[in-house]
Amino acid sequence: MGSPTNINPRIVEGLYCEALVLSDEVRQAFSLSGRLEAVSGYEDAATIALSCEALRTTTRMMHSVAWLLNHRAFFNGELSEFQLHRYGKLVDHPESDPARLALIEPETRSLIEATERFHARLKRIDASWRERDPNAPSAVAALRERLTRSARG
Template structure:
């Protein structure tokens, strides 16, 4: 099994820049697709399915990237000393549910849009692995209360 990955400010800044670029691509792609769809004035069941798929996957993908950026911003705040580790662990959690996409709806989208959605899924999964690794590493370290209790026990015993 691989070694746990630690998060540092350099890695975080790279991920943050990548997230901003991806978010901009998502906004551009789904805004452009919606405009093209509206201007073409499609009518019919298949066109309706494509519009629904575009709306649903656009919302999923946008929400996924918003969660990723929020997670990265929380970690940036932690590294800048604006959040404590306790606050980050309590409020800076990624949700695994954001990794899902509907395969049937995804197939209705253009190849370029499918590729972008899959790229955001891979990016989010990378963040999930980092988050999981960081949380597991923190579980190994004793909590502040456990450390205090241990010091008190040593003083009382000695």
Template sequence: MNNPTDINQPIIEALYCEALVLADEVRSAFDLAPARAGDEDLVRIALSVEGLRTTTRMMHVLAWLLNHRAYFSGELSEYQLRRHGELPPDRPADPEQLALLEPETCALIAETEAFHGRIARLDAAWRDRFAVRPAAIHRLRERLGREYGGA
């Protein structure tokens, strides 16, 4: 079996650039998000709640990426990174709050949740040293065999 792939500096830099663009879109969306007529107070509350949640999500991702950048520049040891650089779990958006927001704002929130999910999977794999679990591979082969009539 080949050596497992690891996170490298170009991957972190590409993700960091992507995160900065997304964070800027979040800042713009929640700075200028218009309230719909009628339920103005409820919409403002939903914007505040989901804006804070979304901004926090992006700041967690950026902090994780900055820690990895510091590691690659020699400012953090691997021990320090593993001990203090874990990505906090996400708090998904509240469907009731989302129902009050514009579709574009909801789409941006979903994009940040998906981005956090990508980074969370990368963090988990990195913490597990990108180990492939043979049992999982065997279960997948068995499922494929049952599904397609193979071995």
């Protein structure tokens, strides 16, 4: 079984724990009961901004967790590398609209930005893994070749 470049089970588990914490914070931040009534000033615009960013942020985190679950399944032998490559691509999401973010309270805005940074990290890892040379030997094959060369002297 191959191994995605720049990623290993420990990294995936750490990112998965971080994703769960962020997802819980997102759920708490966008639990709308009572919050919409408290919005002052630009009620309609603020309500729309909060709703749009809630949907965008929860979707971003849902796809992040799904990507991590696919990698966990791969490392547990439940998915092949082919299946991971084919079905485990991280969905790209546009960043939040600055005009909408301006209407949202600073704590929630900071959380939204944290989810964007987290998703960007996963995108870099995913892109790095997908850019590797498919004809390059696996880590095990490369190690075997090094051992063979060193044994020959």
